[in-house]
Amino acid sequence: MKYILLLSFLLSACASYEVTPSGRALRTESEYFMTIDKYSDSTRRYSGLYNLIDMEGTVLNSKVIADQLDQMTRLYLWDEKKFADEQVKAQERMSKETEIFLAFFTPDKKNDDASKPKTVWRVFLDVDGRRFEGKVVKLKTQLPQLIALYPYHNRFYTPYQITFPVAIKSIETREMKMTVTGPVGSGILTFKPL
Template sequence: MKKILVSFALFFTACASYEVTPTGHTMKTTTDYMGVITKHSDSVRRYSGFYNILDMESTIITSQVAQAQLEQSAMLYQWDEARFAEEKAKFETRLNRESEIFLSFYTPDRKNDDLFKKNTIWKIFLDVEGKRYEGRATKLKLQLVEIEGLYPYHNRFYTPYSIIFPVPMRSIEDKPIKLTVTGAVGAGVMEFKP
């Protein structure tokens, strides 16, 4: 009886172990990856009566999120060591130069979904320790399935944006951060804790 219990215990602990990529990098399980994304995400939903006027969900790309995404991509695309190092160097450069937030954005009127345009009706701000940085939005051109692989809350009704701010992520990631998206349609504030 004792041997059977020990066998079951070993079997179930093996199910909770880490996966290993072909390059030898350990990858946390999908549940662990989701935990990292959830910890660094926030959302806002605005209504006018029963009518949804604004829906946003965002993830701040800290060094912890960047590392989890690198490992996730390395596992999905079976990167070799050279490709992993190349992608890691790109992330490191970006983290030391700017801050990035992924924004999944929805408004029922498509003409109001124009964050990426020069003359947009929206303003996007990042507030850290009393300083405010204005962001610029870029519409992501990735396949839906790729975006959903990195940000599982995103779906086909939302528009994916990368919001870039002129402040190094490494200098602010250990501080409370607020993302404000505001315009004539509505406004929302998303908060990220260190």
């Protein structure tokens, strides 16, 4: 019995690819989810039994972006032109900034305002002794699409996109720490290097 389980595990671990009509191989959905897991982190802060903040985030480095393009191609059946256009846009963004997806929860809704100009929150990215302040935008993307891209996201989190004024290509080979801090609490997400 244990040999059958081992064999089924090994067979399920083998990589298989979906192929677009033009013949380009796509990473599988399970490979995509493994990439998201590898370049994500989470933290939860409590005061006694009272939850202050929950955060889960993913750094959009070149590996995550490449896998996301495959995931979007799979979900929306993109043709090669659409894929190429989105790839060019992604390359332009990566050469100018660093993006992090943040799923954020705090039990008091009035404190869930990270994208407002007079927010109580500050967001920083620390890399190699340098600190960059982030610009926070609340995403309007529909929940099913967010869950397809970030499987840890759920309806209780608020989705944010945080951009930092440094090219991801110049820092993705180093460990990054993103800090979200304010009077309610603080949390740090640590992202592995590429």
